[in-house]
Amino acid sequence: MRPEERLPDCYRKDQESNNVKILELGRLAAEQLRTDIQAVLESLDLGHATGKTLDLYGDMLGQRRGLLNDEQYRYMLLSKIGRNTVQGDYNSIMATLVLMFGSQMGDITLDDLEVEEEERPCVVKLTKFPVQILISAGFSSRQAVAMIESLLPICVTLAADNFEGTFEFAESVGVYDELAGYGNVEQTIGGYLGLYLGDDDKIPVLPI
Structure with a gap:
């Protein structure tokens, strides 16, 4: 009425x-x-806050914005929260990564890397990571690795040289998977290619 x-x-x-x-x-x-x-x-929800509100969250958490836009800065704040709450064990680190990047369990994997103990003790390898996070947020591969590495215990180092993609060819004709097949023009469906850790030393260092 x-x-x-x-x-x-x-x-x-x-x-x-x-x-x-x-x-x-x-x-x-x-x-x-x-x-x-x-x-x-x-x-009040960090996932929806923007602009000055994000800056206030940053002040409370002690996380500088630098030159990051809102979406990138939101990931940095989540990373800061993760560093303050992570327990240092594998399950805790993985749970924090899944929450930080809005992904699912299995989208990110860390495996023990067999190296000579005298060379690099306590090394884990980033074997799988959702590349679309990098594309949508505008992070470089090295910046993403830096955020992940910040969650690891001080004695543990991270090895990463490529990110696994999801694109796959069908095993038979007429079979299509929206999550792994060819994408559309809008890029709302389809798999993505993997990404090698590139030579992006000129990318600004994150304010971690």
């Missing part, structure tokens, strides 16, 4: 009347207030 329909019949209710115009102003003000309240509530 429109607001003017609640008026007694002795009042004008047509769209050109002052009554309707005043009630419409009240409706728009109430709608804007509800929008503002919803925005405040969403700002």
